[in-house]
Amino acid sequence: MDFAPNSDQITLNSALDKLASKFASTPTEFRGFALVNPELAQELELGGFFDAAQIPELGPVSAAMMVERLARLPYTAEVALSMLVKAQLDRDWPRPLAVIENGRPGRFVAEAATLIILDGDKVGVISPARDAVESVDSLFAYPMGRLKKPLQYNPLPDAEAANIRKWLRIALAAEAAGLLQAALDAVTEHLTIRKQFGRPLGSFQAIHHRMAECTVLARGVRLLAIKAAWTGDAGDAAIAALHAQESAARVVYDLHQFVGAMGMTLEFPLHLWTYRLKALLSELSGRGGQAQAVAEHCFQ
C-alpha cells in the first residue's frame, strides 16, 4: 500500500496543473450552461496527456487523477472517456468519445468521433456520420447531443462489453470526484465571504456539519475512483460509481441550499459543476444500475 503518487505521477500532475491553470477561471461575462474552450482538448493532445495512461509507470491511476483534476475546471472537455475508456476498445478509435445510453441525449455526442452505444445489455462502438447527430439545448452544463435516428452497430462479445462498462464506471467516478471537489471549493469560499446575521454563513454549525459530510463524500469518491482505476476490478468500479452518484445527489442539494438564491443565477458558477453532476446521476442506469453491479461483483 502506498497512497502517495510516484515520482512520474508527480511530474505528470504538475505539468497538468500548469496546463489547467490557464483554464481555471470562469470568464466574467459568461451566462450560459456549457462552458467549453476547444483549446483545452488541443493542449491536452499536444502535451500527450491523452496517451499518458499507456506509459507503464503512469497507468490508469494517473489517468483517473488527471480526469479528476480536469473535472475541477469551469471549462469542460471530453477527457474522461479518452483517458480511461479509449484504451480498452478493440482498436485505436478516434477521440472525442461519447456514450449513447438507450437512445437518450448524451454528453459530447454532437462532436464525438466515436460513439459507444449502450443498448440494454448490449454494447457497440461506431463512428457516427456527421449528420447522424445533433446538439440539443439543455440545463446540463455539458454540451449535449443526440442521435437523429437509431444507428446500426455490431454488439460486442459479453466479456468485452462488461469490460467497457467497467471502465465507463471508473471514468464516471473520477469525473464526479473532481466536480464534487470543485463545487465544494466554490461554496466554501462563498460561505467564508457571505455574511448574514452579522457573521459569515460558514460559521453556523448547521452548515459546518453538512459541509463536512459533503467533504467526506467527495473525498471518498476520489479514493474509490483511483483505487478502481488501479485494480481494474469490476466490483471496485461499481462501488466507485455508486458512491459517486449517491454523493452527487446529496452534495448537489446541500450546496445549492447554502448558496441560496445566488446559486440559481448563471453568474455564480455553481451550476457548472452541479448540473454536470446531475448529468452523471442518470448514467449507466443510475444508482439502481450501480447497485446491481455491486451485488453481482461484490456479494457472490
Added chain:
Amino acid sequence: MEFEWNQQQKDFRATVRDFLATHLPDNWESIAHGPGSASQSDFSRQFCAQLADAGLLVPHWPERWGGRNADAWSAFILAEEMWAAGEPRGGQYMNVNWIGPTLMRYGTPAQQNRYIPPMAQGQTLWCQGFSEPEAGSDLASLRTKAERQGDHYCINGQKIWTSYAGEAETCFLLARTGAGKNGISIFLVPMDTLGITVVEIPSLIGEGDIHEVFFENVMVPASAMLGEEGQAWDIVRTALSLERVGIPRFALASRMLHRAVGTLKQHNRFHQGAVEQSARAQAACEAARLFSYEIIDQRQKGITAGPEASVARVATVNAERLVAEFVVEHLPESLAGGDPLLLAHHQRGIVAGIASGAAEIQLNLIATQLLQLPREPR
C-alpha cells in the same frame, strides 16, 4: 379524525378542475415556461379575468371586495389545483393570497379603492421588494432607505431576486425609515415611478423570473405608506402568516411524478431503482400534503399556526427534492429537449428550499420552537 373531503369540498374541486379543463389552452405548456415572462404575464391577465368572472379568483375574500367569504379549505383547494396546473395565475397568486388581504386589513380607504378592485378583477401584477444583496435570510438588515422630504419620501437602494418585477405594476416594498427592526416601513410603489430600474437576472429557472430593482431618488407621496412608519415587521409577519404553509408545491410535484412514472412505464424503463425511488418520492409528497392540510385545518378552526407550519414547509422541500432527483436520474432527457412540463417543474422545484425563506431557517424554527431546544449562541 377524518380524512375524507365533504361534498361541498369535492364539488368545489370539481368546479375548479372543470374551469381549468375549459379555459387552459393546449399550448399552455409553452407559455408556462418562465413563470415571470411577458407572455406568461399577459396570459395571466386574460386567465385571471376569466377566473374572476367565474367567481374563482378570490372566493375567500369578503363580499365587499368581490369574494364570497369562502373558507380556508376552499382557498387551499383552489391553490392546489392552480399550482398543479402550472400556476396559470402567474404572479397574481400573491395578490390573491396575501397582498389583497393585507391591504384590506392595513390599507387606507384610498389605498384599498385604488389597488384592491384591479386585483379582484385579475388585472394587475405586483412584486415583492423585500430581499437585498446583503439582506436575504437576515431580512431585518435591509438597507434601502426612505427619507421623509415634506409630504414625500425619497427612496434609495437596491432590491434583488424580485420575482415578476419586469412585468409588475406595483411593488410591495420594504424600506428603512429608522434603525432596527422597528425602523422598517412598507411602501406601495408604482413600478413606473421615475428612478426605478429593473434588470433581469439570467438564471437556471427560466425566463423573466428574478430581477434586480434599483431605486435612485424615487419620490413617492407619504400616502404610499402602508400602515404606520416602522410598522412593516408586524404587518409582514401577519401577512406572511397567511402564506405560512407556502405554495402547495406537493400538488405539482406529485402530478409530475405520476407523469414521469407513466412515461417510464410506457417505454419499459420502470425498473427496480426507479420503482424504489418513485415510491419514496410519492411518500414524501403525501407526507407534505398531510402536513399542509393539518395547517389548513387549524386555520379553518381559527388557530394560528405555530412551528407546525415550518414542518409542512420542510416536508414540502423534501418532496420537491425527491421528485426532481427522480426525474433527473430516470428521465434525464427532461432537462435536454424532452418533456417541457417536466423541465418547467424542475426549474420550479429546485428553488423550493430557498425562495420565500431557506429550509435551514425553517429547521432552526422547528428545533427551537417545536423541540424547544436551546438557541445557538450568537
